[in-house]
Amino acid sequence: MPELPEAEANRLRIERDCLNRTIEAVELGEDTDYLELPGDNERKRLVGHQFTQTHRHGKLIFAGSKTGPWIGVHLGMTGSLRPFDEDDSPPDYAKFLIRFEGDRRLAFSCPRKLGWVRVIDSPEAEIARIEYGPDALEIDRATFANVIGGSRGATKSALMDQRKFAGVGNLWSDEILYRVGIDPERKGTDLSENSLGDMHEAMRAILRAVMDTGAYYDRLPDDWLIHTRKIGAACPRCNGKIEKTKIGGRSAYHCTRHQK
DNA sequence: ACATCTGTTACGGC
């Protein structure tokens, strides 16, 4: 699920269902080989504390409090955070579970095991440690233009580089470039100041719009690429065709006619 | 059987 808007949808579930409840136990689920999850001592650190606030930075989700420890979560490709009640069965692929007072629980589900959960002292320290850039919705136009405009590789790869700014991945980088009519392969250094400004605005508008739907893609406008990510599909915006190429090891869908 | 997938990271090359 997860780029910035999908991470935000997961954060909101914690915010709504898991705050201000004392943590009674923190457990691991089945089959956690290869997954980075908190060990015994770190899990114990959480017990007795409450989460009173959440935070999101790019694709990262945090929950904690002024004084207590925090958890930091990266969803990987297929992760999700799912509050549930004791009476319900835990979600499939639950790898990390928190039991709060009462019958509320929170599961980190992660089928493909590419995400992680860490117990940390503060979101800011963790963000700095892993060298993420500013959140994609916080970066201002001038900084965006410098960072993308100074990038010598494919613009698509630059948009997805979490150290430049954090939150954009494969799906929404395609959507941004589709909207502004830029070929994903174009070098950042070839882009005009105007193009960079348009791209910054498109990034903000797209991430906001997806967030506003709660990441339900079928509620997004018909002329978005997301509905047409298929080789040979008719471009909703011109008479072109959608094609797929490989950039930086990822599939880049784009219109060969209006993206130049 | 094989390719694909919304993510990251280690490493070699320029």
Next chain:
DNA sequence: AGCCGTAACAGATG
């Protein structure tokens, strides 16, 4: 030095 691109990681799905 720093930037860039590729392969690798692992499991589910069609």
